[in-house]
Amino acid sequence: MREIRKAAVIGAGVMGAGIAAHIANAGVPVVLLDVSRQIAAEAVEKLLRAEPQALMTPEAARLISTGSIEEDLARISPCDWIVEAIVEKLEIKRSLYARIAAHKHADAIVSSNTSTIPLADLVARSSAAFRRDFLITHFFNPPRYMRLLEIVAGPETSGPAVEMVAKFADVRLGKSIVHCKDRPGFIANRLGCFWMQSAIATAFEQGISVEEADAVMGKPFGIPRTGVFGLLDLVGIDLMPHVNASLARALEKDDLFHSVNVALPFVDGMIAQGLTGRKGKGGFYRINREQGKRKEAIDLVTGEYHAAKSIHVDPQVSLITEDSRLGRYAGAVMLKTLAYAALLVGDAADDIHSIDEAMRLGYNWTWGPFELIDRIGAAKFGTLLNTAGLPAAPILAAAANRGFYRGRSALTLDGIHAAIPRPEGTLLLADIKAAAAPILKNQSATLWNLGDGAACFELNTKLNTLDADAFELLNRSIDHVVKYQRAMVIYSDATNFSAGVNLRALLAPARAGDWKQLEAVVELGQQTFKRLKYAAFPSVAAVAGLAVGGGCELLLHCSAVQAHAECYAGLVETSVGILPAWGGCGELLSRWQASRKLPRGPMPAIMKTFEIISMAMVSKSAVHARALHFLKATDGITMNRARLLADARARALSMVTGYHPPEKTSFTLPGASARAALEIAARSFAKQGKASSHDMMVATALATVLSGGETDITRGTTEATMLALERAGVMKLARTPQTIARIEHMLETAKPLRN
Numbered sequence: 163m164r165e166i167r168k169a170a171v172i173g174a175g176v177m178g179a180g181i182a183a184h185i186a187n188a189g190v191p192v193v194l195l196d197v198s199r200q201i202a203a204e205a206v207e208k209l210l211r212a213e214p215q216a217l218m219t220p221e222a223a224r225l226i227s228t229g230s231i232e233e234d235l236a237r238i239s240p241c242d243w244i245v246e247a248i249v250e251k252l253e254i255k256r257s258l259y260a261r262i263a264a265h266k267h268a269d270a271i272v273s274s275n276t277s278t279i280p281l282a283d284l285v286a287r288s289s290a291a292f293r294r295d296f297l298i299t300h301f302f303n304p305p306r307y308m309r310l311l312e313i314v315a316g317p318e319t320s321g322p323a324v325e326m327v328a329k330f331a332d333v334r335l336g337k338s339i340v341h342c343k344d345r346p347g348f349i350a351n352r353l354g355c356f357w358m359q360s361a362i363a364t365a366f367e368q369g370i371s372v373e374e375a376d377a378v379m380g381k382p383f384g385i386p387r388t389g390v391f392g393l394l395d396l397v398g399i400d401l402m403p404h405v406n407a408s409l410a411r412a413l414e415k416d417d418l419f420h421s422v423n424v425a426l427p428f429v430d431g432m433i434a435q436g437l438t439g440r441k442g443k444g445g446f447y448r449i450n451r452e453q454g455k456r457k458e459a460i461d462l463v464t465g466e467y468h469a470a471k472s473i474h475v476d477p478q479v480s481l482i483t484e485d486s487r488l489g490r491y492a493g494a495v496m497l498k499t500l501a502y503a504a505l506l507v508g509d510a511a512d513d514i515h516s517i518d519e520a521m522r523l524g525y526n527w528t529w530g531p532f533e534l535i536d537r538i539g540a541a542k543f544g545t546l547l548n549t550a551g552l553p554a555a556p557i558l559a560a561a562a563n564r565g566f567y568r569g570r571s572a573l574t575l576d577g578i579h580a581a582i583p584r585p586e587g588t589l590l591l592a593d594i595k596a597a598a599a600p601i602l603k604n605q606s607a608t609l610w611n612l613g614d615g616a617a618c619f620e621l622n623t624k625l626n627t628l629d630a631d632a633f634e635l636l637n638r639s640i641d642h643v644v645k646y647q648r649a650m651v652i653y654s655d656a657t658n659f660s661a662g663v664n665l666r667a668l669l670a671p672a673r674a675g676d677w678k679q680l681e682a683v684v685e686l687g688q689q690t691f692k693r694l695k696y697a698a699f700p701s702v703a704a705v706a707g708l709a710v711g712g713g714c715e716l717l718l719h720c721s722a723v724q725a726h727a728e729c730y731a732g733l734v735e736t737s738v739g740i741l742p743a744w745g746g747c748g749e750l751l752s753r754w755q756a757s758r759k760l761p762r763g764p765m766p767a768i769m770k771t772f773e774i775i776s777m778a779m780v781s782k783s784a785v786h787a788r789a790l791h792f793l794k795a796t797d798g799i800t801m802n803r804a805r806l807l808a809d810a811r812a813r814a815l816s817m818v819t820g821y822h823p824p825e826k827t828s829f830t831l832p833g834a835s836a837r838a839a840l841e842i843a844a845r846s847f848a849k850q851g852k853a854s855s856h857d858m859m860v861a862t863a864l865a866t867v868l869s870g871g872e873t874d875i876t877r878g879t880t881e882a883t884m885l886a887l888e889r890a891g892v893m894k895l896a897r898t899p900q901t902i903a904r905i906e907h908m909l910e911t912a913k914p915l916r917n
């Protein structure tokens with residue numbers, strides 16, 4: 163199969179720049195063009211400042227070269243994939259395609275990022291050759307973080323062209339591909355806009371407040387907390403009338419969409435006043451800075467802002483049948499939305515799982531609409547639709563007594579349950595769980611069999627935190643793998659790899675003054691991680707999301723890491739007034755000592771490690787984690803989250819033959835002189851007001867560990883000594899009221915306390 167080695171993006175606005183950045187994140191050079199060279203160049207400047215970061219490292223920007231359509235269009239000729247992301251105007255897009263056709267190489271593929279225009283219209287005037295190489299690739303904003311990519315192929319689009327783009331987007335850009343039919347709004351926005359418009363129109367109709375609507379449209383249905391009004395504030399309220407108008411124009415007269423697309427004069431009035439959401443002067447919510455950053459909500463009758471109320475609703479889908487004000491609101495909106503979802507089967511998509519996937523990944527719903535119907539009960543849902551006088555799509559009858567999903571199978575248009583196809587090389591632990599029982603299990607963790615001699619250690623605690631049970635099972639898992647398996651992968655399907663020690667396990671003994679117990683927790687972690695490091699089998703940490711504190715120390719002790727590109731690793735212990743004491747100080751220091759990036763001698767590595775740990779630095783991507791040496795140069799990076807487990811498993815098995823545990827780590831550290839140098843550095847921070855007196859105390863404890871304690875450069879320092887220093891440091895800090903206050907604050911607010 164052909165490959166994409168170089169790409170072009172035309173249109174350097176919000177989407178075009180974001181797509182170009184993400185292609186660069188994948189390591190592929192990209193040409194970015196706009197109406198003027200200046201606009202394109204400024205777009206890259208903006209990318210470098212974007213929050214959340216669009217680029218995984220600033221260096222990735224070097225892969226983006228900019229220019230203008232007028233002067234530089236010839237530069238697209240070596241490109242294998244050309245993405246069009248200019249204004250949403252049919253005529254302008256069409257004339258651009260004619261110019262692209264004159265410059266692109268014969269096999270280059272062109273795709274449009276249009277959000278509403280059907281493919282048939284886009285290429286109505288293009289040549290047959292152009293149509294063969296043309297498709298729609300609909301990214302979501304922001305392109306780096308939103309995992310959904312909707313692809314639409316026309317009747318003439320060549321199969322290999324679709325395959326080539328889909329494969330690149332999947333493996334290199336990490337996107338989950340949903341194939342859509344050439345229908346207005348494709349899947350996610352067609353249903354998403356229906357849901358938003360319905361939720362808002364119904365709120366006005368039933369006199370439901372902004373806060374009430376968002377409470378109902380959030381947790382009960384597994385929808386993000388922003389609900390519907392909060393979501394509109396985020397995407398821009400002014401976008402809504404445009405998208406709705408274009409959907410209304412394009413959809414047939416009998417489409418259910420028209421029943422929710424009613425005029426909303428209140429919202430039009432807000433837009434006219436510049437109340438367009440977070441980017442404008444405020445929206446349905448605003449932050450009132452005069453009143454100490456108070457969150458306010460708009461009254462949908464008077465248009466006045468008031469302090470936002472917190473509304474509690476029972477987080478159950480059964481809310482839709484509840485005979486209450488909010489229950490009736492939930493029922494009116496969600497029944498209709500789910501009825502519409504069912505009508506899209508065979509229209510916008512050929513299968514239900516594409517629709518579910520589009521809503522999970524495009525709108526961050528926990529459950530797609532058909533999963534929601536299964537939760538309600540498909541038969542009951544049918545009855546509810548009848549009672550409400552809503553249209554029931556044919557597929558609902560087939561689902562009535564069997565449900566939409568059965569394990570990994572989904573109901574098809576033919577009325578049977580068929581296995582959901584998955585691209586080769588994707589694997590979830592959920593698949594393993596559906597097929598077999600665990601090997602070992604306790605309250606906090608489980609060991610699974612991945613086959614071929616690979617076992618998977620999975621954490622099951624909240625945020626995958628580590629406690630005594632987790633260590634107990636990790637120890638038993640090590641014994642098991644030594645006897646019966648060949649390699650271990652540490653992984654879970656959860657969003658985060660691990661948030662580190664369960665702080666409650668530290669707080670209880672510290673509050674009670676039970677220092678023996680506290681030291682036992684520290685020692686258990688140290689011994690278990692070193693057992694893992696020196697075990698006779700290879701271990702691979704498959705890391706995605708947060709890997710902080712003890713979670714980061716866990717990955718530092720594995721033989722290798724396979725990281726998802728979105729890997730946020732850091733030794734953040736100082737933010738709760740302690741220091742890494744499960745071997746993290748020594749492990750990170752030894753990596754920096756081996757680094758060729760630093761000048762020779764022990765001091766530069768000590769300084770660097772001190773800086774990273776004392777500032778609680780967390781990587782903003784896997785590539786950044788590599789720069790901080792949380793990952794080794796040889797550790798792997800996987801762009802697609804769904805491929806992480808399979809990649810880690812392959813990695814672990816590839817290391818089995820001839821595997822030797824590492825040699826014992828030893829250090830040559832300067833002792834007192836290094837400690838003094840680190841303390842001077844910390845003091846200058848304190849003088850600038852950047853560090854408190856407790857920060858100084860934590861820094862001093864860290865300096866003692868990293869300098870090797872009572873030693874000097876003529877003597878070696880063992881790993882055991884480093885562990886003893888870490889223990890002494892953490893035990894000293896845990897006895898201070900400031901550290902206890904930091905831990906309590908973190909547990910209560912999930913934010914660090916600066917005391």
Ligand code: NAI
Binds near residue numbers: 254258302
């Ligand atoms: P934007 O307004 O941020 O950027 C459009 C870019 O096109 C601008 O940089 C502009 O200079 C350039 N442009 C304007 N007139 C042009 C012309 N005559 N020839 C060439 N370039 C021209 O728009 P945005 O949001 O980036 O949208 C681009 C495309 O992506 C549209 O088709 C839109 O429907 C689609 N889209 C937008 C999403 C969003 O969330 N904003 C999401 C998914 C798709």
